[in-house]
Amino acid sequence: MTSYDSKVAKLGHIAVHTPDLDESLWFFEEVMGFKLTERVGGTAYLRGMRDWEHHTLSVTESGRTGIDHIAFRTTTPEAVGELAEQFEVNGADVRRVAAGDERGQGSAVRVERFGHEYEFYYDVEKPKAPKELRSKLRNRNxxxxxxxxIAPRRIDHCHVQDGVSAEHAAWLAEELGFNVNEQYRESDGELWGWWLSVTPLPHDIAIHRLPTGTDPNLHHVSYHVDSREDLWECADILAEYGMEPEAGPGKHAITRADFLYVSDPASELCIELFAGPGYLNFEPDWEPIEWHEDELGPATSHQWVGEGPDWYGVGIPYVD
Amino acid sequence: MTSYDSKVAKLGHIAVHTPDLDESLWFFEEVMGFKLTERVGGTAYLRGMRDWEHHTLSVTESGRTGIDHIAFRTTTPEAVGELAEQFEVNGADVRRVAAGDERGQGSAVRVERFGHEYEFYYDVEKPKAPKELRSKLRNRNxxxxxxxxIAPRRIDHCHVQDGVSAEHAAWLAEELGFNVNEQYRESDGELWGWWLSVTPLPHDIAIHRLPTGTDPNLHHVSYHVDSREDLWECADILAEYGMEPEAGPGKHAITRADFLYVSDPASELCIELFAGPGYLNFEPDWEPIEWHEDELGPATSHQWVGEGPDWYGVGIPYVD
Amino acid sequence: MTSYDSKVAKLGHIAVHTPDLDESLWFFEEVMGFKLTERVGGTAYLRGMRDWEHHTLSVTESGRTGIDHIAFRTTTPEAVGELAEQFEVNGADVRRVAAGDERGQGSAVRVERFGHEYEFYYDVEKPKAPKELRSKLRNRNxxxxxxxxIAPRRIDHCHVQDGVSAEHAAWLAEELGFNVNEQYRESDGELWGWWLSVTPLPHDIAIHRLPTGTDPNLHHVSYHVDSREDLWECADILAEYGMEPEAGPGKHAITRADFLYVSDPASELCIELFAGPGYLNFEPDWEPIEWHEDELGPATSHQWVGEGPDWYGVGIPYVD
Amino acid sequence: MTSYDSKVAKLGHIAVHTPDLDESLWFFEEVMGFKLTERVGGTAYLRGMRDWEHHTLSVTESGRTGIDHIAFRTTTPEAVGELAEQFEVNGADVRRVAAGDERGQGSAVRVERFGHEYEFYYDVEKPKAPKELRSKLRNRNxxxxxxxxIAPRRIDHCHVQDGVSAEHAAWLAEELGFNVNEQYRESDGELWGWWLSVTPLPHDIAIHRLPTGTDPNLHHVSYHVDSREDLWECADILAEYGMEPEAGPGKHAITRADFLYVSDPASELCIELFAGPGYLNFEPDWEPIEWHEDELGPATSHQWVGEGPDWYGVGIPYVD
Structure with a gap:
């Protein structure tokens, strides 16, 4: 199966929990410039300045930190049911999410695979920005x-970690049609990371290996910004709030992402701002690029400035 | 038909003619920083610094200026023959191009539609950069x-013009699965421009309407560069060669492309350097964005600084 | 006399008039991001985000458009009186401005030379930003x-025009110690432009020649922004307000300024946003760089995209 | 004494030693893009792409690593002798350097103060770039x-360290007219760093305190580049050579410098690439900005990503 046959169109949104929604909203709206579509009950629905869908990030107050689910949008309305059937045929337990259970979203299905909670939906509202905030430019919201x-522009990718990564990556490739664009092999001979996509982005989802038996977690969700200048604006503005980036600015060798990481102090959700072009993969015959831990120096095998595998172990767990 | 069902993966290359190949190569290699894969007989095969395929631009010395063909790569090897059959069923005249007729390329098919010469191929060599020029980074060439x-990074899109644009755009959408991302309606009520893609790029090909009966032409081919800084470097360097941009730096309202245009003095081929993020369209339910000539001011209906429809009439004609 | 002996430290501010202060403030504060220090009577005192002085631009409602005066700050408190004496010795008519006549400013002197109204002051308040807007970074306000x-950062230079430019430029050099960094000679053999400074900036003031007998005017005042990205942000944001740049983005050959021009719709005051490094002149033995109209092509003699001498004739007149 | 009365115009050049001049030239010319004015005997005279003087960095092969001297250019030819006389009156030992002893330079004087070897000169050649490398733009070389x-554009500042910093900084201010723009106080109540200039740059020279009795050294010399993009290009290109930045990209809170540090592998000379605007200080009444180690968080007291006082202890020693 290839991405051309995939029923998945794109990463849709991430749903997380927070012990303090007001503080999380202070961070996401005031500090970072996310846009609030609506706040209903204990959940805030947020999106980047140029996201079209109702939300690409939802934050729910629940007394704890955690990831609720990761949602992919399908290529057609029918694909939602087709995927559900396919998962069930393959023995997985599928749950239906009624239209409106998530604000702005039609009926969807969820499946737990390798400890991760994946959601698939097609129908979604695309509300225009409130009139006083709306762009006069027809291709902006x-x-x-x-x-x-700072103002993140659009959701880019997410990054998860678990103890069954090889099987997890194989499932994404074989059952859902993701391409493995790049992978990283440690000096023990085992693969440690996979960067996969169904779009030309260098990755829609990345997976890092944790020790066998470790609970899965979400390392970060990434939003795209226009330029490296925006990464500097972000670090500058964080300083005004007495905050610091988690890492960066820097560039990953893998995916060529120019990055800055920063975490919501309430939910601990880590946001990667991804600037610059990275690369786009339009090649139908792309072979996974493999990096080796001990073959290349630190400048190329990891990234300019930043962190190796150790940094990635940490993440927010599933709320279950 | 949608882009998810399309047999076309991407814009592959543009083949043009020049009266003076040495002068064209001075411009493309020395001034602009294109990479020469090889020069065989009267043809030079060029690519951007991060293009993977054997060439994305070929320039043939033939005593005249002109466009030879526009080539799309298919999603599978089989799609080449399937498209040929489909074109023939629909009454078009299809010609086979033997493997190797174009250096680095397998067998392909060509079809003339609406005065434009389109080529479809799958098999193509992806030669590594010569060792002394090769990147140590595995995801760069x-x-x-x-x-x-300056150094253009990768081919982005092409822009053609003809007197049968509405039919031409409909054919690309219906028979090949391109999405119409944006379109422009003049005050006479007629559409004047279409921006179409099979990838998430804002356009793989744009079409502008010329008066009925006008011969079709190629307005420009566009290459992507990393940042707006590169547009300024380009204009600066052109000044060192006593040359000037055709237009720009500026930003198009449509596609949000940050641009600079410059022409090869020998072939008159116009190159658009496209920087910045533009936008990527990952939405399966995207409705064409329509701009109206007389509804919005010049700031938004055309572009910041630059040229309206008049500028676009000119282009290089097909060679035969 | 050289800039090392000059009694002038820097360009201080520009005072202009407007027929509609509310509309001017809408433009300067809301659209452009200038900071309002205070509004007293019919005058608003504005500054860039990183200007330290009380104001670098004052706008007075007076039923008309015009320039009131151009102010330079002296290197010492005593220099104000020394300059006044020197002007009087040389036969000029000097007027005293009492402390507080301009808000935030101590006693100053004014002299009319070549039709331009110049002010010299030393004492000036440097109010901190209001607490809720103040930077935590000690080297920012x-x-x-x-x-x-957009948010202009600091005043950079001003640009005036008159019919006695050669004498005017000579006066600035000989009596005030400005360096002529660059000059431009037209094909008639006459100098048309002078770029002069007492600081290492490529110019603190530029003068363009108008036909003999023409009234002097102010072409623009320039504010510095951090990067070319900011020029693009500015043009983007102007489009949201239905406005367009006067010129740019582009780069001047002379001074190497990356620019965008935009005018206040009420006062017609033209603002040049100047980005990028330009150049800094630290050389004690700098010889004026001379450009010739007919020696070099348009790419280098004027600027990339933009306007020659014609564009510069227009400006706002002195209010008298 | 103020910078307006200073006899020093600017930082001129740094002279260092290397155990392997060929390797140092590989680094400075090939990797970094410095321009070689000439190589005479065991010394290479280098400059940035937009430096006007014969050299701003000289590298001499001498079997060891070290700093030879730091040179300032005076405001007038006479100032060289006047400074020599002043130093002698104040009890310092002054040595004359004959014209031509350093290539391209007229007669100069040297004085050792606080363990640092300072040179003062005025006469210097400003050779044009070789014809085939010369800019057509008259304000570029x-x-x-x-x-x-990468291509560093112009020398910016140098950074030295010693055990008598407070006295050293006072000497620069009182005897040479440098302004203290910023200073840093550690939690022990002692000043740890001084950033001083005679130009509007945020610093022409910085001094960090080492423990009393420690030998003085040079931490780095800084060159300016146009934009943050250039910092990224630099880190990218270093990766191609298997090298890594010493630190950065990042931004210093003090001086607002956007930086990347990289060292010549042969001489161990550390180069700071300084991008972006930093700030320019045109204020005649500037009061030193004081930062306190324990008052502010790391985001503002040191810099975004990077190193505190520990990193700065190391440097290259004086050669004799």
Missing amino acids: YSEATANR | YSEATANR | YSEATANR | YSEATANR
Whole structure:
């Protein structure tokens, strides 16, 4: 199966929990410049300045930190049911999510695979920005005239970790049609990381290996910004709030992502701002690029400045 | 038909003619920083610094200026023959191109539609950069250590014009599965421009309407560069050669492309350097964005600084 | 006399008039991101986000458009009186401005030379940004956390025009110690432009020649922004307000300024946003760089995209 | 004494030693893009792409690593002798350097103060770039058409360390007229760093305190580049050579410098690439900005990502 046959169109959204929604919203809206579509009950529905869908990040107050689910949008309305059937045929337990259970979203299905909670949906509202914030430019949603100087533009990818990564990556490739664009092999001979996509992005999802038996977690969700300048604006503005980046600015060798990481102090959700072009993969015959831990120096095998496998072990767990 | 069902994976290359190949190569290699894969007979095969295929631009010395063909790569090897059959069923005249007729390329088919010569191929060589120019980074081909400061990175899109644009755009959408991402309606009520893609790029091909009966032409081929800084480097370097941009730097309202245009003085081929993020369209339910000539001011309906429909009439004609 | 002996430290501020102060403030504060220090009577005192002085631009409602005066700050408190004496010795008419006549400013002197109204002052308040807008960084005044995405940073230079430019430039050099960094000679053999400074900036003031007998005017005042990205943000945001740049983005050959021009719709004051490094002149033996109209092509003699001498004729007149 | 009265115009050059001049030249010319004015005997005279003087960095092969001297250019030819006389009156030992002893330089004087070897000169050649490398733009020296993608533009400042910093800084301020723009106080109540300048740059020289009795050293010399993009190009290109930055990219809170540090593997000389605007200080009444180690968090007291006082202890020692 290839990405051309995949029923998955794109990464849709991430749903996380927080012990303090007001503080999380202070971080996401005021500090970072996310846009709030609506806040209903204990959940805030957020999106980047140029995201079209109702939300690409939902944050629910629940007394704890955690990841609830990761949602992919399908290529057609029918694909939602087709995927559900396929999962069931393969023995997985599928749950239906009624239309409206998540604000702005039609009926969806969820399946737990390798400890991760995946959701698949097609129908979703695409509300226009409120009139006073709306762009006059027809191919933008929110005006950038009064935007925060950080202002994530659109969701890019997510990054998860677990103790069954090889099987997990194989499932994404074989059952869902993701391409493995890049992979990283440690000096013990085992693969440690996979960067997979159904779109031309260098990755829609990355998986890192944790020791066998470790609970799965979400390392970060990434949002795209226009330029490296935006990464510097972000670090500058964090300093005004007495905060610091988790890592960066720097560039990953793998995916060529220019990055800055910063965490919501309430939910501990780590956000990667991804700037610059990275690369786009339009090749139908792409072979996975493999990096080896001990073959290349640190400049190329990991990234310029930053962290190796150790940094990645930590993440927020599933709320279950 | 949608882009998910399309047999076309991407824009592959453009083949043009020049009255003076040495002068064209001076422009493309020395001034602009294109990479020469090989020069065989009267043809030079060029690519951007991060293009993987054997060539994304071929330039043939033939005593005249002109466009020879526009080539799309298919999603599978079989799709080449399937498309040929489909074109023939629909009454078009299909010609086979033997493997090797174009250096680095397997067997392909060509069809003339609406005055444009389209080629479809799958098999193509992806030669590594010569060892002394090769990147140590596995997801790059050429090292950028000694690269020219302009150095186009990868082919992005092409832009053609003809007197039968509405039919032409409909054919691309219906028979090949391109999405119409944006379109422009003039005050006479007629559509004047279509921006279409099979990838998430804002356009793989754009079409502008010329008066009925006008011969079709190629307005420009576009290459992506990393940042707006590169557009400024380019204009600066052109000044060192006593040359000027055709237009720009500026930003198009449609596609949100940050641009600079410059022409090869020998072949008159116009190159658009496209920087910045533009936008990527991952939405399966995207509705064409329509711009109206007389509804919005010049700031939004055309572009910041630059040219309206008049500028676009000119282009290089097909060679035969 | 050289800039090392000059009694002038820097360009201080520009005072202009407007027929509609509310509309001017809408433009300067809301659209552009200037900071309002205070509004007293019919005058608003504005500054860039990183200007330290009380104001670098004052705008007075007076029923008309015009320039009131151009102010330079002296190197010492005593220099104000020394300059006044020197001007009087040389036959000029000097007027005293009492402390507080301009808000935030101590006693100053004014002299009219070549039709331009120049002010010299030393004492000036440097009010800290209001607490809720103040930067936590000790070498910044306003926090950039909530700043507008254009947000001029600091005053850079002004640009005036008159019919006695050669004498005017000579006076600035000989009596005030400005260096002529660059000059431009037209094909008639006459100098048309002078770029002069007492600081290492490529110019603190530029003068363009108008036909003999023409009234002097102010072409623009320039503010510095951090990067070319900011020029693009500016043009983008102007589009949201239905406005367009006057010119640019582009780069001047002379001074190497990356620029975008935009005018206040009420006062017609033209603002040049100047990004990028330009150049700094630290050389004590700098010889004026001379450009010739007919020696070099347009790419180098004027600028990439933009305007020659014609564009510069227009400006706002002195209010008298 | 203020910078307006200073006899020092600017930082001129740094002279260092290397155990392997060929390797140092590989690094400075090939990797980094410095321009070689000439190589005479065992010394290479280098400059940035936009430096006007004969050299801003000289590298001499001498079997060891070290700093030879730091040179400042005076405001007038006479100032060289006047400074010599002043130093002698104050009891220092002054040595004359004959014209031509350093290539391209007229007669100069040297004085050792606080363990540092300072040189003062005025006469210096400003050779044009070789014709084939010369810019057509009259306010540039070397063309950037074929320049390396890193290519430092001009010398910016130097950074030294010693055990008598407070006295050293006071001498620069009182005897030479440097302004203290910023200073840093550690939690022990002692000042640890001084950033001083005679120009509007945030610093022409910085001094860090080492434990009393420690030998003085040079931490780094800094060159300016145009933009943050250049910092990324640099880190990217270093990766191609299997090298890594010493630190960065990041931004210093003090001076607001966007930085990347990289060392010559042969001489161990550390180069700071300084991008972006930092700030320019045109204020005649500037009061030193004081930062306190324990008052502010790491984001603001040191810098985004990087190193505190420990990192700065190391440097290259004086050669004799």
